[in-house]
Amino acid sequence: MTSLVVNAPFVAVAALACVGLYIMVTQRDLIKIVMGVTILESAVNLFLVSLGYRNEGAAPGFTHASGTHMVLPVPQALTLTSIVIGVATTALMLTLVILIYRHTGETDAEKSRRVKG
Amino acid sequence: MDIRILAFWAPVVCLIAFLVLIAVTYAFRSRGESKHKQGTEQEKVFLSGEDMPDAGMRHVRAHNIYWGFFESLKQYYDPLIRAHTGIVNDYLMWLIGVVAIAGIVILTAGPW
């Protein structure tokens, strides 16, 4: 039972990743594809944060603390960087979706494509 | 394997051979007729007596080239062209497919 509780964040990561990948592969609407990418991003960020957790750890806000058991700070830094990168890429993706809509009047991946082969 | 060993492929040797060939070709060409009458039939393109069509009709366009090759390989080309759909979802499906195949190969490989 404890192992399920301990591993619950990782189960959530797997579920989120599967949901994100499923949306990206099956949904034809361009904005839904961008949403799928965002969900996959959240899954990876959750993975990074949860692997840093240490049982009964304090927040990593001290330097040279003795006797205080802390969670790992490095994954939290990695996650912050990843969130910021995610904002930038989501902005770029949505801008390009709007430009495609202006050109073709469609947000469907199949109907708005102009290039194939 | 050292490229130096294959001396006859060495670039400088190839260039010298090429220059020698150009010199020989030029020697042959200079022994031909050097004068021709301007503005007469000698200047026109010869098409077995047919009239010369205008430039747009004379030039063989790109989509006609290698037609026979494409026709004979129709069985290979048709599924391939159909697979290139241009839809983003298919691109991502193949990406996940490649990761899955790589995963299966790596996980089932023994310690060679």
Added chain:
Amino acid sequence: MDALTTHAPILAIAVPLAAAFLTPLVGRLGAKVRNVFVVAILLFVEFLVFTVVRQVLTAGIQVYTLGATAAGLAIPESHIVPVRIILEVDGLGAFLGIIAATVALSGAVYSLSAMRGESGQDRFYTLLLLLTASMLGIQYTGDLFNLFVFLEILSISGAALAAFRTRFVDAVEGGFKYVIVSTVSALLVLLSIGIFYGQYNLLNIAAVSDAMRYTLLDKIALALLIGALLTKSGAVPSHWWVPDTYTPAPAGTSPIIYASSLTCLGAALRIVFSLYGVKMTVSAVGWLVIVAGLLSMFIGVTMALRQTDIKRLMTYHVISQEGYMLLGFGVGLAVLGDPQAVAAYGREAIAGGLFHVLNNAFFKGLLLLTGEALFFALGTRDLDRMGGMGRTMKWTCAFFIIGALAISGIPPMNGFASKLMIYETSYQLNPMLAIVALIVSIMTLASFTKVFQAAFTGPGLPEYRDVKPVPLSMKVGMGVLAAGTLFFSLFPQLVLDTIVYPATDALLNQTMYIGVIMGGS
């Protein structure tokens, strides 16, 4: 001067990064000032890259620790692992750096006149400098997360450059497909970095390689990394984004985006050779890479034969030539565990692959620029509408012939030298590999003959009577790459001994890569 030499690796990344953000400010002073600024920065980067190359060839692997004077120092002092971001430039990094800097310089010079009349040129040069900085960042870094960050910068700036001419719908579509596929690939890379950190508590490539135990999780991470990085480099069966993105890329940015794909291939090499090395099942991964290479070669060239859009045709050749590189690397990887085979043909295979990377960056970049030159002069990319340009666009025709002979592997060009190395070594692993490679080479020649016939030969068409040859800066941009191609063609052994074999030995020598950071610190 000494300070410049020690700090050259970080300056090569920081200078274009800072200059990218200064470009809009400099652009306020006028277009000419900005152009001079951009070209001057890229010349300085080229100088820094050659300084780094000289240092690596004479003094060995260069280690640059950000924030401390030695790799082992850390705050607080109780830590003993390398916790800082460390740049580790070995032969491979130096080799790829030359490609990135030279292609960026020639692309920028080409764009000076090709982008004339476009709006938003400040942002264009900002993106170009960002792309250069990100390529050098991936090539010089020794830290996994740093690799991920620069990979994302590369994706974002590459996608924005591909979609730059937003008035064309295929440009916007190409940029969108690139950013979606790149973001998903980068997320898979981040997932595998998380796996490494969770197991080993380390982010430095040399440190993780030292601690690597090849557990089940490491295998999953390897699969994720291979899938993601091969997609980013454009290998079949994940090549679908490549033609859509490269075709509408403006002016001189096609070769630079190509160099960024080669950089991702270099990152894959770093992962497979230096991070995992002999600890993984080399024959399985090696044959995976070989099969990807064969598929890329064959499908790339057969699709290229059918195209009537000149740049799309050349982009399928990008995929096909990547297949040659993957074949060379795969053969070297498959025999990595067997020292005799490595000495007999493995090292030659990897050297052939790396030499082909260098050659390709030059002659394929040149061919992409000639395609863009035809588009600039004629206003169309459709081969069905072109004809007879050999008389008016003489320089473009000459550069095209140089590039086409090189890519088809005709002696004495450099393409022949690197392909010969790949044929000879892959034949020794399995004869079928060399046979497929030869057939693909013939089909490459066939498709470039098609382009030459359709675009350059033939009678002068009346609609193109007033076409003028391309402006000088475009000729200079193409000329730099053509001069590089000719130089590598005339002196292949010199190039091999000076930069290619050191890069090969750096890849094969995983112990030294680890030892410089872990042993000496």
